[in-house]
Amino acid sequence: MSQTVLLTGVAGFIGFHTARKLLARGDRVVGFDSVNDYYDPQLKRARLAELDRLRREGGLDFTFVEADLADRAALDRVFAETSFDRVIHLAAQAGVRYSLENPESYVSSNLVGFANMLEVCRHAKVAHLTFASSSSVYGSNRKVPFSEHDGVDHPIQLYAATKRSNELMAHAYSHLFALPMTGLRFFTVYGPWGRPDMAYFSFAEKIMAGRPIALFNHGRHSRDFTYVDDIVEGVVRASDRIAPADPRFDPVNPDPATSSAPFRLFNIGNGKPVELKRFVEVLEAALGKKAVIELKPMQTGDVEDTFADVSAIEATLDYRPTTTVEDGIAAFVDWFLAYRRRRAG
Structure with a gap:
């Protein structure tokens, strides 16, 4: 049975792919996004244009609302006009290092905006809110793989702190108003239509331009790179399954x-970390060009390794990522080169 879904962050990387997945299965999607200039708005507009093309050519039910999450009145209007079966909240001010430069944007989007979303979902009695968290909440933890069952009270940058705050705010609303919620801690997502501020995208740009790329921590970082289609499969599965109370929950422990x-909180990742130097080798092979590499020390706000324990989401939602880094990078490069040619005119 088709659903009516409010999808925030629809002009973003994961939001765009999630919209395509929902529309392809026949859902009605109302997309919400401010289309801010944190990175090239032209790419966001291109994603929206692609969704509009799919709508027109496929007879799909897609509507776009351009507004800011911090604008409570705009959210109220959306909920007054449409009754939603599900809300998938992916909108946020992204980026780790940008939080050192512009912390106010994280407060406005990730805290005020999220509080507004909780309030409108509460009053609308939405059946299930699925929201994006981040692997960055693990902060200074060094126990790997990262497990949802471990504590995460030592964030090392503001972005992570806002995402952890979202989890706590969501739990409070779930407890007070019996509002079902599922939080998803995304691990490094990559693929076609990706974000230019992400390392793999900027690496591809610089490799093709013959400019050096910086590998921090001397390239010894490992990341749980997860292909966007695998992420989206998990997002949709999580949204479809309404979070239950845990009858075995022990308040003493x-x-x-x-x-x-x-x-519920779930890690959503690949479960197979790849060292950054290896990732660059795969990217070089797909681009057919060698990188000029500069090895540099660790950056402020970075963590050495990310590694998702995905056993909980596998057991609960039958989620199993299937895309190898070789196949995922090849798909990204095919899109990247075509998009680069279009931009060049």
């Missing part, structure tokens, strides 16, 4: 991933 409220 509480599990951070579950609750006596209808609330």
Whole structure:
């Protein structure tokens, strides 16, 4: 049975792919996005144009609302006009290092905006809110693989702190108002239509231009790179399954991933970390060009390794990522080169 879904961050990387998945299966999608200039708005407009093309050519039910999450009145209007079966909240001010330069944008989008979303979902009695968290909440943790059952109270940059705050705010609303919620901690997502501020995208740009790329921590970082189609499969599965209360929840020894409220947290990643130097080798092979590499020390706000324990989401949602880094990078490069040619005119 088709659903009516509010999807925030629809002009963003993951939001765009999620919209395509939902529309392809026959859902009605209302997309919400401010189309800000954190990175090239032309890419965001190109994603929206592609969704509009799919709507026109496929007879799909897609509507776009351009507004800011911090504008509570705009959200109220959307909910007054449409009754939603599900809300998938992916909009946020992204980026780790940008939070050092412009912390106010994280407060406005990730805290004020998220609080507005909780309020409108509460009053509309939405059946299920699925929201994006981040692997960055693991902060200074060094126990790997990262597990939802471990504590995450030591964020090392503001972006992570806002994402952890979202999890806590969501749990409070779930407890107070019996509002089912599922939070998804995304691990490094890559693929076609990706974000230019992400390392793999900027690496591709610089390799093709013959400019050097900087590998921090001397390239010894490892990241749980996860292909966007695998991420989207998990997002949609999570949205479809309404979070239940955990009947085995023990308040004397509480599990951070579950609750006596209808609330769940899941890692959503590949579960197979790749060292950054290896990732660059795969990118070089796909581009057919060698990189000029500069090895540099660790950056402020970075973590050495990310590694997702995905056993919980596998067991609960039958989620299993299938895309190898070789296949994923090849798909990204095919799109990247075509998009680069279009931009060049």
